Amino acid sequence: MFSLRGCGPCVAASFTKKHLPLLRFIGDSAAPLSTNFDVVVIGGGHAGTEAAAAAARCGSRTLLLTHRVDTIGQMSCNPSFGGIGKGHLMREVDALDGLCSRICDQSGVHYKVLNRRKGPAVWGLRAQIDRKLYKQNMQKEILNTPLLTVQEGAVEDLILTEPEPEHTGKCRVSGVVLADGSTVHAESVVLTTGTFLRGVIVIGLETHPAGRLGDQPSIGLAQTLEKLGFVVGRLKTGTPPRIAKESINFSILNKQTPDNPSIPFSFINETVWIKPEDQLPCYLTHTNPRVDEIVLENLHLNSHIKETTRGPRYCPSIESKVLRFPNRLHQIWLEPEGMDSDLIYPQGLSVTLPAELQEKMITCIKGLEKAKMIQPGYGVQYDYLDPRQITPSLETHLVQRLFFAGQINGTTGYEEAAAQGVIAGINASLRVKRKPPFVISRTEGYIGVLIDDLTTLGTNEPYRMFTSRAEFRLSLRPDNADSRLTFRGYKEVGCVSQQRYERASRMKTSLEEGISVLKSIEFSSSKWKKLIPEASISIGKSLPLRALDVLKYEEVDMKLLAKAVPEPLKKYIKCRELAERLKIEATYESVLFHQQQQIKEVQRDEALQLPKDLDYLTLRDVSLSYEVREKLQFSRPETIGAASRIPGVTPAAIINLLRFVKTSQQRQMAVHELPRTDQSLCDTDRLEERQL
């Protein structure tokens, strides 16, 4: 699929503990390379790198196949990571010891937490990233990951064999065929090919097949997938032009400075690589009526906008903004592409007009009057595979041991891709070890929300994370991703390092201790008022107030509280993260109690597994309408909880499904009875009481 353009040699780098020096296999067409791996990951983008590294962390011998090693970790679109919702995903990827958060802490040029004034549950960690540094640091990380081998190669086809009888699926993948005819055998394969499946680039009325600009699309593999029976859809996206930095008049624009201090993305970092004063600013400008005119006058020259391929409901391009919200000024953020880059990325100006019109449009924007366009904006149309064809572990229903992650599943964004990558990598590895899959519930993380939405609802627009998608938003916060996921990652799958695990354990202990101390300190409200005059505590409440209640006041933080009650509180302000997390726990304490109840109810339904081999279309003695059967057959929900979230599946249908859960549970119960020791002890007493 990825043609090797002009570079004859196949480059592969392998780093295991035994072979520390960089190994380069020189690809020789006369002697095709043939090797065996546990996990093969196809694609070196944000999903691919995370998947490959995660599989290797889990102990699988992993091969990352990419068309070019030097594009590993490439940020193909915006020069930033994180944001609201997306930042949440990154914290969770990091909690599972994923890469992108740590790499961002080493590569950012402008760190800023969004939503600072709106409550810590929705803080959005975000940074402008130096593209070059990110790529360098990511490649360094990938090429130094034990058990991970990197090889250049274009995948032309999948090797398919007989399915394992104990699993569903019509065949099993056992390797890949490269363009040079060589084969690589693999126990699991993760496909992370992004927009490369039948990608088409559009500028004005011109279209030409390609993935990202300058790369070739993969048509062979797309055909194979279609032949296997995968349902394919088409999406479109776009990217703005790039502008020469020195041609912009920043002096008349609004400047946005980074945070001081910078908040790192990763739990294991105290700080980022660069001081706030050395970071680069962003600038804000706006469109004007002239921009609207140029867009509207030239719609006939803009095939990307006219065509029917589904775009999102949101407004990714300047054309959609102008068309749907006319007569408004739209924001354009001028973002640096890197420390020593002379390019500026105009966020919000994604456009597919012919290049000369793009330049004309740019120069009528304030501050860009003399701007030089270095590269035009363009649109991309590409195939994605309906994500209802994969399980929550990201394995496909059709082909055993084949996993999909990233844009191929209909998502957009680096963070969404990275999140799927980690999960696909972990599960590809677990599958090889014949261990049960690692699934994150939507009650546990944004990763769970993302994957549950995709696998139960599907998507017909590029799926992007928003915090409004998470029903348990107050529980799934950026600050507590480690306590939600790090322990699971360490104990269940081993994808988390000892160091990170110990750090998370220490933090957990300190937090629990801190909260119980804060609960134990009680004074009257008038005494608190005297101790902390800054707080707007209303006197007159007869009940004493706990320190934890006082900490709930917006104007009170741990520092203030520790000043008022130095013993025993002062030890909790030594660590910035601990003090902040205690404050956050206090803020949400009362609501979290209720949220825990709701979470319990959802988890109860999710604990009810549906048999994987159910043929919903032919299931007899059950009254399910044909419509419901079709929906269930396509999405193949794994639990009653997931089934109940599929639109159109009625409560009555759910009850019928419960019967099957019951039957299969009874089968399992026969093997081992559920432990109920304390309850059975009570039963004897109760029987004596019976008087009815």
Place this chain on the structure above:
Amino acid sequence: PPRSCTRQGSGAPAPGSGATIFALSSGQGRCGIAVIRTSGPASGHALRSLTAPRDLPPARSACLRLLSHPRSGEPLDRALVLWFPGPQSFTGEDCAEFHVHGGPAVVSGVLQALGSVPGLRPAEAEAGEFTRRAFAHGKLSLTEVEGLADLIHAETEAQRRQALRQLDGGLGHLRHGWAKTLTKALAHVEAYIDFGEDDNLEEGVLERADSQVRELELALSAHLRDARRGQRLRSGAHVVVAGPPNAGKSSLVNLLSRKPVSIVSPEPGTTRDVLEIPVDLAGFPALLSDTAGLREGVGPVEQEGVRRARERLQQADLILAVLDASDLASPSSRNFLDTVVAPAGAGSPNESSQRLLLVLNKSDLLPPGGPGPSPNLPPHLLLSCLTGEGLDDLLEALRKELAEVCGDPSTGPPLLTRARHQHHLQGCLDALGHYRQTKDLALAAEALRLARGHLGRITGGGSTEEVLDIIFRDFCVG
């Protein structure tokens, strides 16, 4: 500290456990005793709250207790109460039962009292939610589960009809209006959270949401004050008399109610509105509705009557379909058989089906001793409203049908539906109050989500996609 000791062992919900549900579990109609049941970790707490200052009765033994409202202390009833600690209970969870005197005032008083206990909420589908819990705790056999789907279906249907009745007309529009306002306010707050910083939402988004919430709060509290003053909902099975024009529907209504409530005339289209009469039918309380003859009509007034008749048909617990026995071949009779009788009769448990009795009136016009009206007709009864012949058979058939309708607790007496609605409206109002008080925007949005959840229990809807649709419609974001 001693403060916490007083609350120890009170059965207050343990952290992390599911909600406690309550529902009326006996049927409506003439029962001397009504059984109200709770299930969940707060059951013990609820039982204590209503029987204060007495302690929990011994497990599984009936005790006589004075029930009073936990907040006002107002006495409600002297009732038998039972305490079933889990797992030795119907659902496997802690359960309590209150056997109260069956009057609507008492039942509704106890339901409201339970609703005021923290951690308790009305069951979503009365028997269904209890049974699901029983199922989850391994308390049901497979055969019992077989019937559950039908039960849930029946319940959903009954509730749908019940809700249609309650949401009919002005009140329904009002509530749907509230839900719309609330969803929009929530969408705007969510947009402010997800997009406020990088994208330009216009000025004043939050301020507008605030004022919408404020207005909603006022409307809701005014409505709840009104509702408490006692808007009486008529109990009983809804029996709707329907048929083509001039089949004798009004004559049947008059016959069954033994008083002339409908004007009867040989002229088709005499009844143009829906008349509703509370009657005692074969020993069961029922609301008998006379409707306009179904025909594609003449004149806007009659058309409106036909529209209302069709609407009423959807809400019926039982349809009395009336045809002129001597006029079965006419287009209006055929049409009625096809559009009303056939769909109801053809219903499998999986489709939406309604109870229906087909009555062929004017049997006195049939030639004596001649063949029956038509062998192709579905099961039917012959009646002459004029002579009264066939009335006994009809009453017997009604008795059977109504026994099933009224004996099934899932049919949901209106007072229970009203209690549920009030519970959720109050919950919505309380949540809106929290919205106003919190400064943390994530918490404020949570309050709106909670409020919308409550309203959604009444009006339906409430998906995240709905919110996203509004965000992307109202704001230029992305």
